[in-house]
Amino acid sequence: MTLDSLLADVDQADSAVSLLMAVRSLAQTRDSQAIPKLIEVLGFNNPGAAVAAVQGLVTLGEPAVAPLLKHLDGYNYGARAWAIRALAEIGDPRALDVLLNAAGDFALSVRRAAARGLGRIQWQDLEPSQREEGQRRVLERLLATTTDPEWVVRYAAIVGLESLAKSLDKTKIQQQIEPCLQQLHREDEEAAIRGRSQWAQQQLNQAGTIP
C-alpha cells in the first residue's frame, strides 16, 4: 500500500470501524508524511480512531511536535484534548507553555491530559539553564491543579506530581509535593483521589529508599 492510498482510505472510510482500520494502517507506516492526516483525525469525534491517531503521533515522536503545536484546535475541545494527550505522551519540552496553558482550559478533558503531560516533560531535552525555571512553573501549576473542582483533573494532577517528583531534588519533594499528597490522602471527598495520592506517596517513598 502506498502512503497516498492509505491517506485516501482515511478520507473514504464510511463507518466508524473502517475509519479505525484505516487510521491504524496509516499510523503503522511510521511515515512523518502521515502527520497532518493523523492530526486531522483528532477532530473527527471518533474516539477509537483518535486513540489510534494519538498512538501513531506518539510513535513518530519529535517530528510530530511542531505540527501538533501549530494546529492546536482552539475551537474543538475534543480535538484539543487528543492533541494535548499526544504532546503529553511525547514529553517534548517545546510543549511546555502549551501544556501549562492547557492545564487551565475550560474543558476538563484538556485540563486532565495537560496535568498528566506536565509530569512527563523530558527535562534532559531542555537547555540546562531553563530546566529549573521550567520545573518550578510546572510544580506550581500542578500543586494548584490539585484543587480543581473535577475529581479527574485532581487525579491527573497527582499522577503529574508523582512523575515530576522523579526529576526534582529530595528537599523540594519533601517540602512541597509530600504535604500536598498527604492532605489529599486525608481530606479529599473522593475515595479514588485518596487512594491515588496514597499510592503516589508509597511510590515516592520506595524511590527514596533506593540508593
Place this chain on the structure above:
Amino acid sequence: MQPSETEVAIAAESWTTEQAIANLQQTNDPSTRYYAAWWLGRFRVRDDRGLDALIEALSDTIDRSPGGGYPLRRNAAKALGKLGDLRAVPALIDSLTCSDYYVRESAAQALESLGDPRAIPGLLALLEGGVEAAVRVPGKPHLVQPYDAILEALGALNATEAIEPVRPFLDHDVPRVRFAAARALYQLTGDEQYGDRLITALRSPELQLRRAALMDVGAIGYLKAVTPVAETLAENSLKLIALKGILEHHLAQIDDLDEAAIDIMTQMDKLL
C-alpha cells in the same frame, strides 16, 4: 434544552438560596418555579422550607406539558434524589404511580439514590405483568414503565425479593433493560454470570450500548471488568468514570492498597 431555557438556567445561576426557595414557593410563574426546583437540587440546598416546597411540587397540577406531562414534578423528584433527605421518600413512592412516565422515572432514580427500602414494594408493583407487559407505548420513545430505572433501583436497594420478578427481564428485547436486569441481579445475588453479561455488553457493536455498559459496571463495582473497560472503544472520560466506580467499590472493602487497586489505578493513569 431550548435556547430560551438555557437563558433561564444561566439567570438562575446567580440566585441566592432565599430567592430560589421563594421562587419555588410561588405559583404564578411556572418556568421560574421549574428552574427553582432544579436549582435546589443542583446546589444541594438543605433547608426545610426548600424540602417542603419540593415535596409539595410533586403534586403540582399547574405546570403541564403539551403531552400531559408534569415538568415541575419531574424536576422536583430529581432534586429530592440529590438532597438525600428521607422525609421525601413517601411522596416519591406516591410519584411512582404518576401518569407521567418521566415523573415515574425520576422518582425511581431518586428513590435509588435515597436508598430507603420502603420504596421496594412500589417499585416491584411497576414490574407487574412481567416482560409480556413491558412493551413500547405506541407513538412514544419509551416503554410503558421506566424499566431500567426500576431494575437499577431494586438492585441498589438490595431487594432480594425482586430476584425472581427481575430475572425474566434478562431476555427483554431492549438492550438497556437487559443490562439493568443483569446489573440488579449481580447486586442481588453476587453471581458473576450476571456481571459477565455486562462485560459482553462492553463489546456491543453500538457505541451507545458500550457507554451504557460502562456506567453499569462502574455502578456495581465489577472488578472483573477492569481490563474490558480499558479496552472497549469509547471515550476515555466514560472509561475513567467506570474505573473510578470499580476502584472506590474495591477500596471500601480493603484496609490497605492491594494489587487489584494498583492495577485499576494503573489503567486509569493511562486513560488521562
